[in-house]
Amino acid sequence: MADLVSHPDEVKVVSRRFGMGATNLDRYLEMDGYKAVQKALGMGAEAIVNEVKNSGLRGRGGAGFSTGLKWSFVPKQAPKPKYVLCNGDESEPGTCKDRLIFEHDPHAVIEGVIIAGLAVGSHTGYIYVRGEYRYLLDIMQKAIADAYARGFLGKNIFGSGCDFDIYWHGGAGAYEVGEESALMESLEGKRGIPRIRPPFPAVVGLWGGPTVINNAETLASVPHIILGGAEWYANLGPPKNGGTRLFCLSGHLKRPGVYELPMGYNLRKMIFEVAGGIPSGRALKAVVPGGSSTPVLKSDEIDIGMDFDSVAKAGSMLGSGGVVVLDETTCIVKFALRTMKFYQHESCGWCIPCREGTDWLKKTLIRFHSGGGVKKDIDNMYYLSENMLGRTFCPLGDAAAMPTMAFIKKFRQEFEDHLDGKPCPFEKAGAAVMV
Numbered sequence: 001m002a003d004l005v006s007h008p009d010e011v012k013v014v015s016r017r018f019g020m021g022a023t024n025l026d027r028y029l030e031m032d033g034y035k036a037v038q039k040a041l042g043m044g045a046e047a048i049v050n051e052v053k054n055s056g057l058r059g060r061g062g063a064g065f066s067t068g069l070k071w072s073f074v075p076k077q078a079p080k081p082k083y084v085l086c087n088g089d090e091s092e093p094g095t096c097k098d099r100l101i102f103e104h105d106p107h108a109v110i111e112g113v114i115i116a117g118l119a120v121g122s123h124t125g126y127i128y129v130r131g132e133y134r135y136l137l138d139i140m141q142k143a144i145a146d147a148y149a150r151g152f153l154g155k156n157i158f159g160s161g162c163d164f165d166i167y168w169h170g171g172a173g174a175y176e177v178g179e180e181s182a183l184m185e186s187l188e189g190k191r192g193i194p195r196i197r198p199p200f201p202a203v204v205g206l207w208g209g210p211t212v213i214n215n216a217e218t219l220a221s222v223p224h225i226i227l228g229g230a231e232w233y234a235n236l237g238p239p240k241n242g243g244t245r246l247f248c249l250s251g252h253l254k255r256p257g258v259y260e261l262p263m264g265y266n267l268r269k270m271i272f273e274v275a276g277g278i279p280s281g282r283a284l285k286a287v288v289p290g291g292s293s294t295p296v297l298k299s300d301e302i303d304i305g306m307d308f309d310s311v312a313k314a315g316s317m318l319g320s321g322g323v324v325v326l327d328e329t330t331c332i333v334k335f336a337l338r339t340m341k342f343y344q345h346e347s348c349g350w351c352i353p354c355r356e357g358t359d360w361l362k363k364t365l366i367r368f369h370s371g372g373g374v375k376k377d378i379d380n381m382y383y384l385s386e387n388m389l390g391r392t393f394c395p396l397g398d399a400a401a402m403p404t405m406a407f408i409k410k411f412r413q414e415f416e417d418h419l420d421g422k423p424c425p426f427e428k429a430g431a432a433v434m435v
């Protein structure tokens with residue numbers, strides 16, 4: 001079980017029931033539980049979609065796409081059943097927020113899935129939980145069973161005449177399966193490799209039926225929007241970046257943890273005030289702002305608002321909300337290597353640029369870090385990454401290439417300091433190097 005942290009600047013929306021016993025259905029009901037779905041039942045599909053669209057809610061899984069807009073792409077009439085798929089695969093290094101939602105507020109996810117179903121005319125939802133989160137499956141399974149027992153799921157939910165079923169599914173521990181099309185393959189019982197798009201899942205998804213796929217945090221935000229209203233939620237963040245976000249602060253910090261802050265919250269403040277700054281008086285070197293796939297920011301690039309548009313303007317991405325803080329003792333070459341080891345291991349191997357590219361990058365970085373690098377390697381790694389970008393079936397290739405390019409571009413000198421058989425300057429100093 002994860003420890004909870006808190007800070008006065010937090011605005012608790014998704015995390016408002018954390019630590020309050022909301023896994024118990026009666027407790028959940030005392031805290032506005034299942035009120036949103038009852039309100040939504042009386043709203044009609046179009047009104048729900050518009051409410052979510054106007055709230056400025058953007059996907060918390062990484063890409064930041066407008067949730068309401070995504071729902072509006074689902075055809076009203078379809079020859080096959082429609083589905084809602086909750087993505088709880090959460091495997092991006094640095095990101096550990098969905099687990100808290102499943103652990104502390106599983107009924108909010110169920111409510112979000114039902115409301116998404118009402119919005120698009122679906123009667124079936126799936127909640128896919130990361131394989132390594134085995135202990136959370138028990139919580140989710142019980143929450144679903146409790147909801148069925150009260151008539152909140154199944155036939156004629158809340159006496160509305162509407163039927164809705166939810167099934168849970170545990171993954172087997174593959175990062176790639178968090179990618180939406182690989183997720184559908186996996187759920188259908190096949191090997192988790194991506195599908196070619198178009199067609200997009202909203203039109204042709206699970207078993208060929210139109211499918212809404214959203215991250216667990218995205219879906220858990222929806223009941224609050226339905227109850228609090230689009231305007232309230234939109235005004236929590238800057239324009240077009242509604243609401244709050246569960247930021248996962250990790251790395252060299254005094255008070256790491258998951259904090260819920262308004263979208264657009266200043267990154268420097270997040271590091272030095274909310275998470276208490278860097279231990280032992282060390283200086284900040286760099287920040288990975290949105291999970292390991294997002295380009296690194298240097299210490300002088302962190303006076304930015306943490307919302308999708310501001311981080312993009314700074315040349316990186318808000319991604320999945322995983323803020324990884326690196327202090328001056330971090331060897332960037334080793335950090336790049338550690339990151340690449342992950343992507344090489346997790347590449348599904350279907351497309352060549354990703355399978356071969358991540359392997360070459362990993363091998364080169366290993367050689368480089370151990371003192372066997374030559375100057376040409378630096379440009380070759382950059383060039384190789386550049387050639388992976390946009391040339392893979394799914395964005396895993398981009399996720400490996402983008403951070404590598406940023407490490408080289410922003411910390412080239414550090415790569416050069418490893419040349420000509422020199423030992424890693426950070427390891428030589430005996431500093432605490434992240435592996």
Ligand SMILES: Cc1cc2nc3c(=O)[nH]c(=O)nc-3n(C[C@H](O)[C@H](O)[C@H](O)COP(=O)(O)O)c2cc1C
Nearest residue numbers: 059060061087089090091178179180214215218395
């Ligand atoms: C390699 C890879 C892994 C991903 N892993 C996750 C994940 O674990 N959870 C998630 O919600 N989205 C993940 N995504 C993004 C999904 O493809 C998709 O955009 C997301 O689930 C949509 O939900 P949202 O609009 O609510 O963000 C991943 C994408 C890629 C390319």
